[in-house]
Amino acid sequence: MKELLLFLLVAGPAWAGAWSQAKGHCYAKSSGIFYNADKVFDEMGKRRALGMDHDRFESAQGFLYLEYGLRDRLTLLIQAGGGQLIAKNDLLRKETTGIGDLELGLKYQLVDRPVVVSPYLSLKLPTGYHRAYDPPLGTGKVDLEARLLLGRSLFPLPLYLGAETGYRRRGGRFSDQVSYAIEVGGSQQRVFAKVYVEGKETLSGNRESSGEVGVFQISEGDFAKAGVNLALSLAGPLWMDLLVEGIFAGDNIGAGRSWGLGFAYRY
Secondary structure, rough: OOOOOOHHHHOOOOOOOOOOOOOOOOOEEEEEEEEOOEEEOOOOOEEOOOOOOOOOOEEEEEEEEEEEEEEEEEEEEEEEEEEEEEEOOOOOOOEEEEEEEEEEEEEEEOOOOOOOEEEEEEEOOOOOOOOOOOOOOOOOOOEEEEEEEEEEOOOOOEEEEEEEEEEOOOOOOOOOEEEEEEEEEEEEEEEEEEEEEEEEEEEEOOOOOEEEEEEEEEOOOOEEEEEEEEEEEEEOEEEEEEEEEEEEEEEEEEEEEEEEEEEEEEE
16 A cells, blocks of 8 residues: 555645635635545556555545635635545555644735736644654655735636646655646626646656655655546535545556535634
C-alpha cells in the first residue's frame, strides 16, 4: 500500500473563487467527504490495481470552512477537519481517527472588472499529526501557499468562469507543488451548479516515494481530477451542497473517487 498518496493531500472542500466577502459578512460550510480507491496511477502514469491482496483505501472526513469579510476587499479563510482513514487488504487493516490539518488564509480582491483578480496566501498547520499514526493525518510539517485567483461574470447570462494557479512551499523533505484549477458555474433561482478540473504537479525529479511520515510513505505524486458541485437553497441563507469528483490522471497517486454532502450558511 505504500504507493498510495495520503488522502488529505488530494481531497477536500474546494476553496471559494476570486470574489471577496463584504465587510462583516460570513460564509460558513460544514461538509462530509467520503473517498475510496482500489487502484493507483503508478510512477509511469498507468492505472493498475493498488495491490495483490485486494488492497483498498477508504476515508470518511468532516470539514468546517469559514470565510469572513475583515474589510470589503479583504477576506479571512479558515478550514479545519478530521475523520477516519483506513488502509486494508485481505491480510491486515490499518486505521487512524483524529483531527487533520488547520489552514488559515487571506484573500484580497485586487481588481473588480472586467476580470476579478485576487491574490491569496495560506498557511497549513499540522494540528493533528503524530508520527505513530498509520495512515497519517497530515505530513507533520508547516506549508505556505500563494495563489492567484481569477473570476469573470458572463452577465446577463447567469454564468461565471473561474481559474487559479498557485505554488505550495512544503516543509521538511517534501517537494514543493504547483496547483491549478478551472471552473464554470452558474445559478438559476434557488439552484447553483459548477463543473471543474483541478490538479497538482509535484516539483520532484524522484517519481518514487521520497518523503516518509512514521511507517507510512507519502508519494511525490501528481494528479488531475474533475468534479461536479450542486447546491440547493433550503430556506433563506441555508443551502445544501452535493459533490462528486474523481481522479482521472496522475502518477504515484490513488485512482479514487469522492462524494460529499454539506450545508452552507451565508449572512
